[in-house]
Amino acid sequence: MKNKKNNELHIHRLFNIDPWKIQQNKLYTGDDQLISESLTSIGNGRMGMRGNFEEKFSGASYQGSYLAGVWFPEPTKVAWWKNGYPDYFGKTINSTNYIGFDIKVDGVELDLNLQKPLSFTRTLDLRNAILSRSFTTKINNKVIHVDTKRILSLNDRDIALLEYSIKAINPCRLSVNAYLDANIKNYIGEFANQNKPALFWDVLDVSINPNIATVTTQTKPNNFNIPQFMSTWAMKVYCSQKIKPKLVNGNFKVGYLHEVSLKPNDTITFRKFISVIDNRYEKNHNLNKTAITKINNAYNQGFDSLWNKHIESWNKRWDNIDVKINGNDSDQQAIRYNLFQLLCTYDGFDDRLNIGPKGFTGEKYGGATYWDTESVCLPVYLGIDGAQIPRSLMMYRFNQLSQAKHNAHTLSLDGALYPMVTFDGIESHNEWEITMEEIHRNNTISFAVHNYYSYTNDNNYLFNEGLQVLIEISRFWASRVSWSKPNKSYVILGVTGPNEFEHNVDNNWYTNYGTKWTLKYTLELLKNSQAKPIINKLHVRSQEIKKWTDIVKKLYLPYDKRLKIFLQQDNFLNKDIQPVTSLKPSDRPIVQKWSWDRILRSCYIKQADVLQGLYYWYSNFSTSEIKRNYQFYEPITVHESSLSPCIHSILASRTGMLDKATEMYERTARLDLDNINNDTKDGLHITSMSGSWLAIVHGFAGLITTHYKLEISPQLPKKWNSYSFKLHYLNHLLNFEINKKDIIVSKQDNKLLYIWIYNKRYNMVESLRVKTYVQK
């Protein structure tokens, strides 16, 4: 089903449809191999990797193996430096290759790019989080069959296990080197280009003895006081035949070389046990010792035992988070795939970590933290996990409050400005239009405080860490607004909204509305007696409160009276407003086809901007108001951000445009599986793919949570027979099932919970059943 045009969408599907796995049945080359490498990425929150082959592959491939939180600051290169520019751009970096096996058959190296396989299957098993391959190939007239499988253990996050089995169909002489390779390079970087990849690591130590091989590497020094990362990989190798391996050590690569003659149908199996310890978890001088202890323990515990524990952990996870879609395996596969990849990337076990837009699946966007985390991922984690993962995310931002204050100070502003891109809280993007102007991100953080509290009722957090974050963000805004004499109101000048196809605009509605909301929410909390300690700690003065109150009252919100819509920014209607449908196909995507100035002065919107706000603060607007704005803005939105379609899907669902909602859902849900944006080869859209869960739960099911009010208004997409999902809410674990007739809600406890369905309140104890509303 390659290259099919579907509603103007470019569909390029390389894997079979299946509810619980993705599978390819042929070997791809070129970009398709890169896409399938991205799609078969796995991770355990602590580390992750692309679906690279274990053996040599001389065709197109991005070798990528990443450690969470391990990054490098690359000096910012710009044409003209401006004050306030960050000194560096942070990026996660590729690290030691520990999956590798060099295989030779009768002295000829196995390389599927040269010896095209007779059969080939690669499978990512979502339920069990196992990546496997199975192929038969002929090398110099000798046929062999290979089976491989690997996991990154969810049970012990420092452990990876790989199995590599070779069956000889013809008699042959086999040599297998199971290795660790510290010769690592990055493909993307200010200093990297096609001819010269960037090198970010120094190799400190490489050693091997008959039992254990280790590699220790350290990130290169930098001029920005960013700590150097150090990591040790330890490896033990098991072989099903008693062969004494040769120890290979040279050029930063160590391995166990096994040589054996195989008879027809002989099978030989290798198992690699890998442990990885980095200096985020252990002192530098203990890294080696700890890695060795770890790997000895793992080896003694046994491959099968560890393997099964990993599967158990994933199965238990699925019991809590699974979304079932009956009637459409393609949509079913997509939502499971997306939840799988999201949890491979981040599950909150370490609150110093966060969610890179491409997770562990590629180098682009540098694996750093973006506002994506709070805007699309947090709401999913709140739903599927309850308090633990969301709390880690909230603590991440709280722990970076002093850095956020530094960012504000850099721009001569008060309070805290959370960064556009960061690893450690310090801004590390490097376009002024983004870092200095796209400050709406601050309100995503404040809204997250509210959102988190709505689901968890975590007073302790709210009136301590949460309130501190809110106060410092409020201080930022109070110093950032200015007074407009002609408007007789406060204004926010010179910003970039979520729509990055506009820069340096005045009074972006989304930014202004979010600012007003933030100040109002903060002021409300400050009235609560529980706020006292923090008021004292942060020296909140009555003058400040007065100023904030004044801003809430007099902050300008651009509105067009004639069209009755919120204006994306001042003078937006001065643009030549023409629908996206008036564009020629050759103009799309405009970011690739048009000059930047043409994009900037056009009416076209990259991603939800006003509509993003209507989704966040939904309950503050009437349905007709939302629909009117949707109908004005959606036709001029090109959705060239992967974050855009899910917001539109949700609003379309909620305003009775179910077909549009379904179209937008598919665009979100199968973004990578169908390579819709034609960039999956660079890695997966980890953060935006979580929007597909939102499109189902917040969209189709119409879930709205404000504090102590849980609402749903479910609809059923026409292609589906039924769907069900779990929801954590105020310590309840609920299950929702929506079929053509009924909505069945059940929960595991028997405490009373009010729930609004189609705007009617129900008192729920264990379960209830309501008729499904069907659009006429």
Next chain:
Amino acid sequence: MKNKKNNELHIHRLFNIDPWKIQQNKLYTGDDQLISESLTSIGNGRMGMRGNFEEKFSGASYQGSYLAGVWFPEPTKVAWWKNGYPDYFGKTINSTNYIGFDIKVDGVELDLNLQKPLSFTRTLDLRNAILSRSFTTKINNKVIHVDTKRILSLNDRDIALLEYSIKAINPCRLSVNAYLDANIKNYIGEFANQNKPALFWDVLDVSINPNIATVTTQTKPNNFNIPQFMSTWAMKVYCSQKIKPKLVNGNFKVGYLHEVSLKPNDTITFRKFISVIDNRYEKNHNLNKTAITKINNAYNQGFDSLWNKHIESWNKRWDNIDVKINGNDSDQQAIRYNLFQLLCTYDGFDDRLNIGPKGFTGEKYGGATYWDTESVCLPVYLGIDGAQIPRSLMMYRFNQLSQAKHNAHTLSLDGALYPMVTFDGIESHNEWEITMEEIHRNNTISFAVHNYYSYTNDNNYLFNEGLQVLIEISRFWASRVSWSKPNKSYVILGVTGPNEFEHNVDNNWYTNYGTKWTLKYTLELLKNSQAKPIINKLHVRSQEIKKWTDIVKKLYLPYDKRLKIFLQQDNFLNKDIQPVTSLKPSDRPIVQKWSWDRILRSCYIKQADVLQGLYYWYSNFSTSEIKRNYQFYEPITVHESSLSPCIHSILASRTGMLDKATEMYERTARLDLDNINNDTKDGLHITSMSGSWLAIVHGFAGLITTHYKLEISPQLPKKWNSYSFKLHYLNHLLNFEINKKDIIVSKQDNKLLYIWIYNKRYNMVESLRVKTYVQK
């Protein structure tokens, strides 16, 4: 008079006041040495150089020797590439050092940084364009006295002459190597930094024989199809004593090494004859031959003869251009210095050349063509030269029309967009805010057509080259405007005006007004029967004319009815308007002290924007209108562009604010002589210093030229007794003298000329005298 605070101005004066020269009487070190190197730059339009010492100087120094029109395209480095970005940034490059003498006294190298001189004088003689030095120093207890002088011949532009005389005070053994050195580096460049200067040249050939030494170099290959430049330097050396020199040849450096023993009061004199030929003037394979022929001819003609011809040429030049100020030597020195440096940089002898903002005096801004040429230099050349130099400038732009069309096409627009920065007509700046948005520059080109015609009545140019330029610029604007429904008018969205402290604004008044003017002027010319051939050649359609007419009628010009001022851009008054005087000294200059976002959203204006327009199209506005706008905008203008004060000086003069005008004049006129912007060490502000002539002639004298109308309204700055200047106008050469009593106008011919003085028309034949108006 160092570091004196004067009206908030930072004055750092290193040279003595003198009407006809600049002279320093001590050796400076560090930044002061760099500043004095910049200030003692010389040039002859074809080549130029900083005032570097001939002998070794181990202290701070930027070696800089430049060939007009010889440049290198450096690949653009930006954080995030956007469509429409130029591929490269063009820059003039430092080239072979031909001034050098290595001097040793008793084996110890002369280096004034180590042997502090007993006396030291460096003099730039403006009248004769001679740079000389005279110093006494002690090396290992041996005192020597040195006299040097050099010229870049105005008479034969490929020739440089240097004289280096050494007088022994004590007996000593002297060694002198007169050399050419092709080991050349650049200090500024995308790839250069303090540790690693950029290298742009390959040395093709270095040779020496007893008569002549030559060096041939070629710019390194580039990936942008920019032709490689090749140049040969040939040298002959004369020595006053009959010494057979050793031929030195190694490491891309060739020289004649003279060794001699001197008795007390013995003087030995060396004269270097240099010729430079590059492949802009001669075929590659002839370079060497031509350079040798040239230098032999020069040598045969004799040093003194060439030297005197150079002086004659400069004296003749001064007769035509001199501005005399009686009563203030500092102001007198400044205007002569500025005219001197302008003419060293460019005198139109080759219409492929143009005027770099730093001329031949430094590497910054890359010696390329900016809109400075038409905005401040052309009006000066029109006044001091008449038709020849201005015509070269006009032909430069006409010859680059097809490149300007390419630039427009790159941005998906019709017609021609002249570049912000260029060598060959292709845009080569690299910030989107500037290249894509600062499109007002196009109207500077169209206004230049009108301006040129007003002074020259060159119908032939106007209805051929000029009209083609105007039509293509008009086409650009017709494709760039868009229709605003709410405004019921055409708008120009997403621009940067002359004030580069704003980006991506809508309806910049200056841009819109200039566009309207351009279209109107083009339409007027098209009605003339002489326009027919070009209408046919460029296929101007009646539809186009209709559209342009409609735009002229309906182009939006932002205006505030309450304040009765033109608005710099839409919503400008939404800013927090506070005068510059409210800023703390520690905030200035804001471009160095403030973050970029703070600058963008502040009210502060970098340089004249609305006022620039009021100066250009002065006659279209009433004096009270201009004064009102001046009084609104000047107080919020920080003048952080060197192009700003002169415009303000002119408008202040014309609206009766003579003291303000004088203050602004001094800021323009002594910008480099007093290092006012604290950046003279990087090179001189060649283009903006020409603004001082405008401040006198267009400002104090109130000269306004529209076609067939010559107006003056002279005033006398309080500090001056009188001033006089020359003016070329419609083939007349006029002389104006303004003293406290009278204005005396005279001219060399006796044809009738109408002249308006203080709004009264006079019929002038040979001369006339009018009473000077004195402000109460």
